[in-house]
Amino acid sequence: MPTISVDKAALFQELGREYTTEEFDELCFEFGIELDEDTTNSDRPIVDGKQEPPQLKIEIPANRYDLLCFEGIALMLNIFLGRNPLPEYKLTQPARMEQIIVKEDTTKIRPYVAGAILRNIKFDQARYASFIALQDKLHQNLARQRTLVSIGTHDLDTVKGPFTYEALPPKDIKFTPLNQTQEMDGEELMNFYEKHQQLGKYLHIIRDSPVYPVIYDSNRTVCSLPPIINGDRSKISLDTTNVLIEITALDKTKLDIVSKMMVTMFSQYTLEPFTIEPVEIVSEHNNETRVTPDIAPRTAEAEVSYINQCCGLSLSPAEICTLLKKMAFRAKPSTTSPDIINVEIPPTRADVLHQCDIMEDVAIAYGFNSLPRAFPNISGTVAQPLPINKLSDIVRVETAMAGWSEVLPLILCSHDENFGWLNRKDDGNTAVKLANPKTLEFQVVRTSLLPGLLKTIRENKHHSVPMKIFEVSDVAFKDLSLERKSRNERHFAAAFYGKTSGFEVVHGLLDRVMAMLKTDFLAEGETPKGDSYYIKELDDPTYFPGHAASIHVRIGGKDKVIGSFGILHPTVLEKYELKYPVSSLELNVEAFM
Template sequence: MPTIGVNKEDFFVALGQRFTTDEFQALCFDYGIELDEDTENDPSRPADEKPELKIEVPANRSDLLCFEGLARSLNIFQTADVRPFIAGAILRGVKFTQASYDSFIGLQDKLHQNLARQRTLVAIGTHDLDTLQGPFSYEAREPQNIRFAPLNQTKEMDDKHLSRYLHIIRDAPKYPVIYDSKGVVCSLPPIINGDHSKITLATTNVFIELTATDRTKLEIICNSMVTMFAQYCAEPFTVEPVLIKEADGTTRVTPNLAPVRLEVSVEYINRCCGLELSAESICQLLERMAYTSRPLGSQIEVFIPPTRPDVLHACDIMEDVAVAYGFNKLPRILSNRSATVGKPLPVNKLADIVRLECAMSGWLEVMPLILCSHDENFAWLNRRDDGTTAVKLANPKTVEYQVVRTSLLPGLLKTVRDNKSMRLPLKIFETSDIVLKDDSLERRARNERRWAAAYCGKSSGFEVVHGLLDRILLMLRVEDYFIQEISDSTFFPGRAAGVYLGKRGEESQRIGEIGVLHPEVLEKFELKYPVSVLELNLEVFL
């Protein structure tokens, strides 16, 4: 992800306040970015250099790639209301039993813990409507000006003596609070309700209010609460809506229990399930799953009830058709209509064959990182970067991760370097991808599966590496191949060869290299003993 450097003093001026490092780190975390470094505390910073904040931002947020955009976005984020969204509903004539009451409270707790993310996204308040007087007001007030008796308490308290959810809004300049028309505190969301309006088994009219930082989650949780328990109302499955008047004068009604309309192809459902059902038969199955639907030619019009926020796509409808039909009754056949068997990609199957044969030959597999430094990929291998092969990171976090490797050798050699305490000879291999630039593709780069091995011992071990090459190509049933001396600055002069497919003297294809590394390469990677390596492109065998 890109890292943006901004002048610390100027940035805090733009934000209108100063932050400690921890405070600013918390702000960045809340917004989905990351404070990578505060150079004010860096002892290596020159005295005449002003402190900087280095901030890591998502790659898809081009609006955060400059000082102005970053400051503007954080200012908007900070000055937004603490919990800007609210909804409400009323259940009248409810007749609670102990079991239904416990279930009602239990659902509220489970929604808080899961969908509401411990009340950070949505907070639910339930009240005995008969103890309150509407209309209700949703306000933001300074904490010291809010005093009330919290749930199950008889004494008035301030914010310092409230529940474990206080941390959600503790640092906000103002706290959200809901009042009735007589100034009674209904709740201090997302922390706690007032004791004045708590519900009991004797409650018959339930007022439900919800506040949120996420509108979608607000609507889902509001609908869940009222649809699950409207059956206990005097008139079953009847919900009394609440009119919300926004600060800008606009109005809306909650909850919105209108079903969502979706069209699904009959052919799609039959193809995925391996069936040949008519549109009418599918509608009958959907009725079993609580949908309202009707045929529309080759399509089916489906109305998704407010109890099913999980249904987002035609595949969800198809799954419910399969459930209604019976998974155990679905035909168990392999056909062009139903993809039911998975298998590895050919390149992965090939790589697994190579891994297995190397392991059985006594070689150890290693898995280095795909990123490396520019020097490790080029200069340390005595190779020149012509700018046409390596994919480079625009804003690398450290010098160790500057480019995507174009060879498996740097990773193998670093592994040998970091395992000097191991008994020699050390025989390791890797079968993995490199990345090369390719302007013919939309993404401007491509992966290439390669296989590489390295032998480090008191002798060069060239014949050992050559033997491994012969073994692998034998198991791949490659008959026509040969090696031929090449000039490559990575290898010791006269100790390097290209690996070719085809017959010598005829048209052939070079697929890799094998040889003894040049002493300069060994010195760069801090290796004291000779090393022989090979590297092949495996994709030519597909």
């Protein structure tokens, strides 16, 4: 969720009144944004000798790009409050339309471009700062760090159309980048900005490409090298009155959204508010020749019955239209069907995809907290636990009743903890491995509950001994036969840590749990009546030689190894930094399903 910082006094002036923090918080809450912080009473930074005026930090829903700047928040709240009419955005019809001519090579690197002109715009310090900040927010969010879309803004009076959008080898592009004094070519530019705090992280987007995207004016002045930087020549300032906005992209939809946001938010500062001068894009090779930006509202239909059903209301079409007005929609009951309203979705509302989005806005305008409340009918559903969880609970409760303490370690662990430290070898077909962990603690999904138990003991060495702990939880294994190439398995594990090995104690716990699962001990030569289990000496490097056993069950006449127990090998204890002996037990409980 992006957070936008706006000047408190300026916003309240726009809204036509003062709000207390609580009142404004309430307004935000109802509208669906969140007041994170009011800095009035905080230590505010001092910039250029002046303390920053109080700010409101507002959290914006991630799909409301129209609320990413002061202008949008003020406009949408004013519309919501019924103070402002819906703006009507208009394209002017210039005598000679500026052109951006697109060269085919751009398809190799960044195929789409759009343009727009804000004529006779009046900046001041605050507007200018907001104009820059909106570009930044769009770059960070929708444009995914400039990879998908990037924006360049220029003083139109310093360059001369028609413009060309080309893709050239880096060596062939020479210009002085924004706020620099020396000219450089594309390669030099990459080296120059390599360590740059803000721009360094964008270089990778084009760096290794044989051609870089570039926009020239008709005098071969470089306007910009998207998505990295603009040329110094065309840079805008507080005094700029005619702004050319060019936007390049990999993604057409996002290009369109970014264009709409840039022009709708700042066209209110042009001589005739909400007018935008279009730019013609000439792009024959990919059928993208068109006039941009496209600010025509999208028309959509919404069903009155659907809206009323979902909201639990019985509003008339006219009432719905009135509510929608608060959310910046022009809506009219359809003349052809009583159940349809025709909704004009303004260019600012890129978040609306389906009539459910319109329905939600009706609910917001009505007030979530004013909606008639009901308790949904219980249509005869039957409660039931997941069978494996029910079985696990039996083992958990019986083990706790037997005097053991349940622990809850993490499921992710290091490769060593899961294999090497237990004297186990990774055959490459066992564990699910993570591609991008932030630390070595999280390299694999555990295939055994032992690492978690041993780490828990390690972290609790201040506790009196003996320690008797257990866990019943899932491990995961690779399984290439399945869609997800892996499967979980429910395990039960316990560990005894004390001055004696506790081997018999752990063995006794196994007997107890088996008894509670109605599984009899099968002595040699006996014939079992029902389900049964037996143990056999086990040679396993995890355990001390001669003091380990495999656990076998005979269920439905079939024998199966379900786990093992034993005194852990001293080399295992050493890895886990344990001073006293440990006996442990681990088995797969799914055999008892």
